[in-house]
């Protein structure tokens with residue numbers, strides 16, 4: 001087994017594999033880890049604006065922010081707020097009207113776009129697979145362009161299909177139309193990762209999927225990100241998806257960044273009424289579903305946990321914890337860490353204490369008088 005847990009697969013050939021220009025001198029062995037030596041990129045946006053011709057206002061309006069190498073950043077906001085435009089400025093599908101974007105300190109405007117895009121994986125909503133290509137050919141798109149030899153491509157394709165949860169023997173020869181929507185998105189993800197990008201852009205990749213498939217793919221994306229650590233920009237309009245995935249969330253409104261912070265900070269302390277509304281500050285249960293037990297629990301007293309109290313994990317959300325508190329009809333729950341050790345206690349008062357954001361905003365939102373303050 002390789003360090004990340006993926007088996008180092010023996011070389012194999014795929015029927016109909018192309019004969020690209022590369023040499024065949026390598027033995028074709030590779031795994032996701034040995035291929036993934038590119039590392040992760042830092043991204044900096046400096047006063048970036050994009051005005052489409054004829055538009056009354058900028059689609060992206062003076063955006064400045066930085067993303068650290070390996071960070072998973074979610075762009076969150078309502079339809080039309082400029083998320084897709086901001087993403088397309090990174091792989092130069094659009095050029096900014098003003099301002100500048102740098103990757104690892106180098107302005108992207110100075111780099112040939114095709115070369116830039118080979119280092120950037122890109123996943124879009126309908127997967128964008130080539131319908132007349134088999135699964136393996138779709139995944140192999142960029143490696144073929146790069147002239148990898150066919151064994152290396154074949155091994156890479158199978159490793160990637162394993163990584164995204166599609167057994168290669170079953171899936172590699174299929175056409176996109178022979179896949180479910182969720183499977184197509186998995187292939188889209190494998191294709192985006194094929195040439196070992198240092199950055200991945202994902203534009204509402206799970207927007208068209210049913211809730212169960214979406215949750216499953218969110219878990220997969222988290223797992224893959226923990227394993228490969230590519231810098232990721234992920235677009236969504238779904239706060240729950242954002243909270244589940246993000247290290248940090250960029251909240252956007254009419255082309256501008258209104259808040260850039262950790263999911264918890266955004267839920268607990270929204271910057272203005274717009275963000276409060278977005279995170280559902282007026283809906284107590286929804287809000288509780290976004291906050292982990294670890295945030296609300298109190299430390300254990302000297303006597304340790306009370307005997308016979310039900311346990312919940314630090315990562316459980318407060319909505320589920322509240323349900324359990326009520327269903328079990330107990331005064332408190334014991335919170336345990338990943339190893340099952342008791343670390344805190346959770347009662348109704350502790351949950352209530354985090355059930356509303358800063359009071360003034362919550363009142364405005366509840367009264368329907370919330371106004372964006374920025």
Ligand SMILES: Nc1ncnc2c1ncn2[C@@H]1O[C@H](COP(=O)(O)OP(=O)(O)O)[C@@H](O)[C@H]1O
Nearest residue numbers: 052053055059078079080081082083084085086
């Ligand atoms: N190619 C384009 N030409 C002109 N206007 C565009 C183009 N793409 C997007 N827009 C406009 O820019 C704004 C932001 O769009 P977009 O970035 O697609 O938003 P989002 O992805 O957040 O839904 C919208 O007002 C949209 O109509």
Ligand SMILES: [Mg+2]
Nearest residue numbers: 083084085203
């Ligand atoms: Mg969009």
